């Protein structure tokens with residue numbers, strides 16, 4: 001097997017006495033789609049923060065596109081967990097998307113400015129944001145802002161795309177637009193995708209492997225290998241039933257164990 005674009009070896013992360021995970025070995029291959037699942041507080045966002053160089057490991061090693069994680073690695077695209085932007089923010093949608101290009105191979109100068117504008121317009125178009133991309137982002141809805149963040153993350157043509165619940169706050173149509181866009185990027189350009197989510201169903205048809213984190217433990221494997229009653233019961237240390245209905249995965253029992261809300265119960269109109 002070739003070296004991964006994300007290489008994680010013997011990785012552990014703890015805060016005080018609390019071990020989020022330990023002994024994590026994971027190679028993510030170019031073009032692979034990895035879903036990162038787990039209840040609140042299991043360390044999904046912290047894993048992305050490690051890969052972004054915003055959080056140090058307590059043990060082990062990690063490399064992203066062949067180097068230590070660090071700020072300003074332009075080969076890494078990031079769609080952060082949704083937070084409403086300040087209403088007073090006067091930055092326009094197109095400016096926000098363009099920030100994803102700053103200092104990169106698209107260049108500056110007069111010729112660069114034209115290319116840059118066209119490239120921003122292409123990405124704005126791809127997320128269906130044309131009608132509001134010239135408005136100040138602070139006045140846009142959460143879902144509209146989120147689509148611009150997706151365009152911003154993709155515009156730099158990343159080799160690794162880190163997504164933190166990118167579908168949260170999107171309606172079903174735009175969940176599909178955004179997940180198809182991310183899938184197309186990894187198919188056409190071989191971008192590896194690490195996709196943190198509470199809902200596997202909207203992306204189930206794209207997922208190659210799942211990393212499921214629960215209370216310091218984890219499992220890695222295909223959706224069939226991980227999303228079954230035996231494996232999730234072991235992870236949650238309680239009886240968990242996993243049902244496959246109409247191509248979707250329904251998990252029952254995990255909520256009572258760890259107060260996980262509505263997990264995996266989303267009804268995706270794409271898979272019927």
Ligand SMILES: Nc1ncnc2c1ncn2[C@@H]1O[C@H](COP(=O)(O)OP(=O)(O)OP(=O)(O)O)[C@@H](O)[C@H]1O
Nearest residue numbers: 015016020038039040041042043044045046047081
């Ligand atoms: N710098 C830090 N110092 C101390 N504790 C931290 C720090 N960063 C994260 N934590 C704790 O680690 C735990 C995991 O947080 P993280 O955000 O990674 O979880 P998550 O799986 O993404 O959760 P959610 O599904 O709620 O987004 C939380 O309990 C959080 O409070």
